[in-house]
Amino acid sequence: MELKPNVPSGPLEKKWERHKFDIKLVNPANKRKYTVIVVGSGLAGAGAAASLAELGYKVQCFCYQDSPRRAHSIAAQGGINAAKNYKNDGDSVWRLFYDTVKGGDFRSREANVYRLAEVSVNIIDQCVAQGVPFAREYGGLLDNRSFGGAQVSRTFYARGQTGQQLLLGAYQALERQIGLGQVEMYSRHEMQELVVVDGKARGIVARDLVTGETKTHLGDAVVLATGGYGNVFYLATYAKGCNTTAIWRAYKKGAAFANPCFTQIHPTCIPVSGEYQSKLTLMSESLRNDGRIWVPKTKGDQRAPNQIPKEDRDYYLERMYPSFGNLVPRDVASRAAKRVCDEGRGVGPTGYGVYLDFHDAIGRLGKAKIEEKYGNLFEMYERITGENPYDVPMRIYPATHYTMGGLWVDYNLMSTIPGLFVLGEANFSDHGANRLGASALMQGLADGYFVIPYTMGNYLAREKLTPVADSHPEVRAAEDAVAARTKRLLSAGGSRPAASFHRELGRIMWEHCGMERDKKGLEHGMGKIPGLREEFWKNLRVPGSGAELNQSLEVAGRVADFLELGELMCLDALERDESCGCHYRTEHQMPDGEAKRDDAHFCHVAGWEYTGDGKKPIRNVEPLTFENVDLAVRSYK
Amino acid sequence: MHITLRVWRQKDAKSEGRFVTYEATDVNEHMSFLEMLDVVNEGLVAKGEEPIAFDHDCREGICGTCGFVINGKPHGPRPRTTVCQLHMRFFKDGDVLTIEPWRADAFPVVKDLVVDRSAFDRIIAAGGFISTAIGGAQDANGIPVRKEDSDLAMDAAACIGCGACVAACPNAAAMLFTSAKVSHLALLPQGQPERPDRVRSMVARMDAEGFGTCTNHNECEAACPKGIRVEFIARMNADYVKAGASAGRRAGGAPESAG
């Protein structure tokens, strides 16, 4: 398999402009003859479905929730970047491009990132026109803040609910098209299989989660915008339903899976409180602007935090990174927390937590000011933990929060299966080995609103697609595969609920393929997963039938796919024998403990090719060339 | 602690439902309500029984998927808290809790505690948007918006579409939900051109979906996890009256829908 990026020629700034001009157009009268299947209704999916429908294509859109408005994009708090330079503080498309490439530790494709920065400005215009109530200043103009360590203020936000408001904008545009009859919406439908006919993606098999009926939906092209797969860790900041099923099926049908091991761990989440815990909650990173992070100096110090005097506290980030202090990037902060906890200095009932202390900030700025800045976050913390962070320091711990890896796509966002486009967090995208804050929302909307409308037309105009009959052998085969799988899940006949396997997988992944990885651990993890998978198929119990709303069956199906994906992630992490961004191999570190890249051998994207169950997949490579930026060493000392 | 649950079980939309009692033992006070149900469900699965179906997704109070009535209160006893963020420390050992789905004709029960809220989507599809073509927007700062208006629009836009307002309303009215979206868009300059059509179509859709009518009980506001205020209902009423008055002035043949 060849990973051909199809990047247009010419200077970086002109590539997208030129590509849009070179692209073949579909005659407006012909557009309604094409049906596009969009799986996912998050920023990427709803954006794509709405904009394709506006252009005149017939669209069928799918999501597993009861309404498209509930996609997990809704949970993003912080904000969305755009190179508007409204603050006149020296921002530009070029600077956003550069920051993103550097933030990703030089493991992303230059041309894609530049395009992302370029269309970022249109996103804000579009969202405002839709009525997204971004924060404003008294003069009536849009407000910005700086976010995630950026040196310019380019982040637009809507209170602590930016993702919600952006998603509602896209959802409303989608509902408008549904009302006009341009989009057929299939809520509570889960994609179970991809239909590939003559080498091209032509449809999906989806299960109606209410009736249990599985049906094939055929069209001329398929768009997957099904979000990230971070739930492979079981405990993560993802919604419970987030899954890898859609992209995993596509992988097994021939789409390359790029950089699966690139997962981001967010440092400021509320720690686990017990075995029953079902998910982790993220708190905005902005807390690190005023909170100081520390742990006791000595192991096993059982005193209450307020009883521990200053000299017995280790403000380890300030100690190790004097110039960035508590504001070091996410991956650095996360790893440091893990290390002090592994040393036995962690706090809280489980020992996996560090203090985030506002005592000094309250002394300096006053309680009122802190309340104004972080009131809603403090409230959320108290709601969940029952502790009042004005009096006792917060406890935080890192948690999985984003997956940079995903299906490999070219410049047109098309995977290695022609006609299968992948958008948003589901693709391997523009973030390289580490995503900067406020750039995922930007990417989702860029893909959905501004890229796919062009590249989809180009594909459809060039291909000669003949209609596929419902009785086509490939369709039948896909349907049969789904039926067989459902049957297998229902008839495993064991005694354990699927969630218990998921928890176990999560522990393996977190331990061996989490924040710090090494050869031995990864091999160990890879060794354990097949056994767990076997146990799953032997000892699983799914009550009920396949012909009804069956939440146990839904969970089991998703867990089955995670059990396969986990192994690929370990393999990818093992074979990427370097450290870069979030992928930290302890064997490869600078003397000061920073990630040490190996550009000579690993300046590339790894695109995994499926070769059959139980067989080792093939690692294909897309070399990355940097013509416009120098490969520098990230340093936050 | 030990909690007794009386849960509404209903196999599917067509079947009759009934209350079934379950005992939740060893409930940890740090669990969320849904985590407590997870544990109960794992126990049921281990016994080979069907677990209790309930809707949920984000489990952090923002997606609006979760929701049922606990002892007569939608989303349970804590103000401004969805059930997924409701922690067991707000209950006591020995509590007996009655758990019921949202009850409304427009929200038919799908299974157990899961209801069908697609009526809300159809209300939005009827006009809860601003018609813009993607790609053609002017510069975002070309339309200044008074901060007060923008903040108030944001208050209204914070609705998560959970349906607790309908569940709480003695009349099963969907006024709080509908008025939140109408007000969000009516407060912004971008929303003005379609304002009369929007409120007319959305209210017509709301009525046709079979929701009840508002008699200003304010229960919806009390139940709303996002603090949406009945003030928006008053706004929508005023908008609707104005739109009704302007209806006669529209040019003949103009399409009814705002699309």
Next chain:
Amino acid sequence: MPQAATSTFWRSSIGRKVVMAVTGAILFGFVLGHLAGNLTVYLGPEALNGYAVFLRQFLHGAGLWIARAVLLLAVILHIWSATSLTLSSRAARPIGYRERQWVESTYASRTMRWSGVIIFFFVIYHLLHFTFGTVHPSFVEGDVYHNFVTGFQSVPVSIAYIIAMILLGLHLRHGVWSMFQTLGVSHPRYIRWAHVAAWIFAVIVVVGNCSFPIAVLAGIVK
């Protein structure tokens, strides 16, 4: 189940609420005016009877009939909208809750339908009592003061009036606030006032109207 969304203003839920609010406002206005007129009883027989004569001669006698026509129409529309809204709401929740806990709604708001119906029956009784004299023990056509005093000298009749007035107060306590809300007074500051205003008006109506039977029984008005 979803139906076609083609409703006209007056058939819509909000349109019917507006009918309720406007007719409610007319009835409320009448109650206030009626109370003011009846207060003349404290000025003696001439004042009250003079007031009654004024009413009958107003606009050469047409005024009273116009007012009666408006009131009758308002009552009919009020009852029509109340009934139709109640039926919609009943249909909207065919299966009720096993348990309910109220938070913000009031006793008054939940009993509007009952208080309304009882007031309606009260008015019929009241007309037979003071206007037609059918159920009045010593009715004298034209001597309103006499009818008034002798009417309330009966303890059971006075008690019935007092109970009816308390229910009317409840109806107005919620009704007046509801009227503001329905007609779209949305400013947070005014909304608070709407509640205060509802309380004040309800109290005025109850205290004012109840004072009549009490004054008669106490012998202040005789």
